[in-house]
Amino acid sequence: MDGIYFPGIGISFSNVSDGFTIFGFTIKFYGLIIALGFVLALIIATREGRHTGMGDDDYLDYWLWMIIPTILGARIYYILFNLKEYVGEGISFGESLRRMIDIRNGGLGIYGGIIAGVIVSYFYTKKKKIYLPQFADNITYGILIGQILGRWGNFFNREVFGEYTSSFIRMGIPVDYFKNHGVMSYYQNSGIITDTMLQNTEVINGQECITVMPSFLLEGLWNLAILVFIFLYRKRKKFDGELSMIYIMGYGIGRFIIEGNRTDSLMVGPLKVSQVVAVLCIVTGLAVLIRNYIRLHKGYEVKLHPWKKKLPYYETASGTTSETASGTTSETTSDDSPEASAVETEAETTAENAVASAVEGSGGKIDKTNDN
Numbered sequence: 001m002d003g004i005y006f007p008g009i010g011i012s013f014s015n016v017s018d019g020f021t022i023f024g025f026t027i028k029f030y031g032l033i034i035a036l037g038f039v040l041a042l043i044i045a046t047r048e049g050r051h052t053g054m055g056d057d058d059y060l061d062y063w064l065w066m067i068i069p070t071i072l073g074a075r076i077y078y079i080l081f082n083l084k085e086y087v088g089e090g091i092s093f094g095e096s097l098r099r100m101i102d103i104r105n106g107g108l109g110i111y112g113g114i115i116a117g118v119i120v121s122y123f124y125t126k127k128k129k130i131y132l133p134q135f136a137d138n139i140t141y142g143i144l145i146g147q148i149l150g151r152w153g154n155f156f157n158r159e160v161f162g163e164y165t166s167s168f169i170r171m172g173i174p175v176d177y178f179k180n181h182g183v184m185s186y187y188q189n190s191g192i193i194t195d196t197m198l199q200n201t202e203v204i205n206g207q208e209c210i211t212v213m214p215s216f217l218l219e220g221l222w223n224l225a226i227l228v229f230i231f232l233y234r235k236r237k238k239f240d241g242e243l244s245m246i247y248i249m250g251y252g253i254g255r256f257i258i259e260g261n262r263t264d265s266l267m268v269g270p271l272k273v274s275q276v277v278a279v280l281c282i283v284t285g286l287a288v289l290i291r292n293y294i295r296l297h298k299g300y301e302v303k304l305h306p307w308k309k310k311l312p313y314y315e316t317a318s319g320t321t322s323e324t325a326s327g328t329t330s331e332t333t334s335d336d337s338p339e340a341s342a343v344e345t346e347a348e349t350t351a352e353n354a355v356a357s358a359v360e361g362s363g364g365k366i367d368k369t370n371d372n
Contacts, residue, residue: 001176004158005204006214008168012205018156019104028104030153037149038067041142048234049138052305058130062139066120070113075103077112081266081273106157109266110147111277117143133241134305137234140247144227147251151220162213162261164197171217172202172209192264215262222254239292239302249285252278 004013019028046059079086079100086099121139125132154160158173178184178193187193197210229250230243237243256278259265265272292302 001174001180001207003172003174003205003207004155005172005209006170007172007202007204007211008170014205016156018158026104029156030106031104033149033153033156034071034108034146037146038063040149041139041146044145045139045142048141052134052138054130054135054138058128058135059139061128062121062124062135065124066117069116069120071103071108073116074108074110074113075100077109077115078107078266081109081268082107106154106159108150110150111274114143131240131303131305133239133244133303136241136244137237140230140244141227144223144230144247148220148223148227151216151223154216159264160216160219160262161264162215162258163263164194164200165211165213166200167213169214169217170211171214172204172211174204174207174209175201176207190264194263212263213261215258219254219258222258223251226250226254237304238296239304242289242292245285245288247285248281249289252281252285256282 259274
């Protein structure tokens with residue numbers, strides 16, 4: 001009854017609990033995994049921040065700032081688009097409030113968490129005088145780690161799955177699991193478990209199972225692919241904010257495709273909310289990337305705190321790209337303090353004057369444009 005099976009690839013988990021009990025209090029694996037994700041996100045972001053001249057305290061302080069708002073944002077997002085579960089006829093105020101604050105069984109919308117995180121990031125970097133695009137690149141690793149782990153919380157809860165499938169990657173869940181946990185009627189009425197699933201059950205290990213697309217697994221693997229790409233590309237990034245925009249665009253593409261097969265999507269009329277937001281992510285990420293690539297191609301300066309610190313190219317008055325007097329691009333010097341990341345610092349002015357003096361020809365003119 002508590003098994004989860006992947007018969008197409010020969011993997012079976014015969015007894016998968018969704019939590020455990022200590023002193024009469026039930027602790028859900030979903031919550032533990034979310035907590036682990038936050039901790040690992042902090043560790044990874046801090047480690048990457050060191051390579052761009054940022055201090056550990058910058059990320060620890062941010063972690064303390066954002067942990068509660070992001071959980072609240074994710075929960076509020078889910079509730080707003082699934083309000084009938086929490087407010088309605090026959091649900092008392094006390095019961096409604098209890099359901100809203102109980103996240104041990106799931107009910108977090110990742111987009112709500114990301115929106116809350118963006119808002120917190122804006123005010124945090126403003127207060128700390130940290131350059132937001134640089135900061136965003138470094139926390140992108142942590143966000144992806146948290147998302148990848150969080151999807152395995154869905155595994156323990158038997159949620160975030162798609163339509164019936166007979167493909168090799170199908171996931172089998174015993175019908176009796178839903179009945180014994182008292183959610184069968186709700187899942188059927190809400191369309192999470194469809195008639196097609198029940199008409200095409202498969203007997204696995206002697207149990208009648210629905211076989212569905214494991215959407216949580218597909219999304220986790222997609223996020224892993226994005227994370228690996230960003231890790232491999234990070235030393236070659238061309239401007240601050242590039243990695244975070246690649247993530248936003250890439251995640252939007254994967255989420256749009258995978259969401260199309262899910263049966264538990266949050267809806268607004270005939271539209272799946274996550275697909276609408278995914279399109280916005282794709283458009284936003286792609287637009288920012290294209291804009292900055294074009295400006296780089298034209299020779300304009302953009303802010304950059306890379307692993308391999310190279311001085312940005314400049315356009316001379318004649319329209320040609322100038323280099324340092326030695327004929328090669330020199331490396332920028334980077335202050336380890338957060339203040340060095342702020343736009344138009346005294347250090348940047350000094351660096352620009354040094355470059356100007358090195359440009360060949362007395363008529364050389366630096367075209368300076370800060371672009372994120």
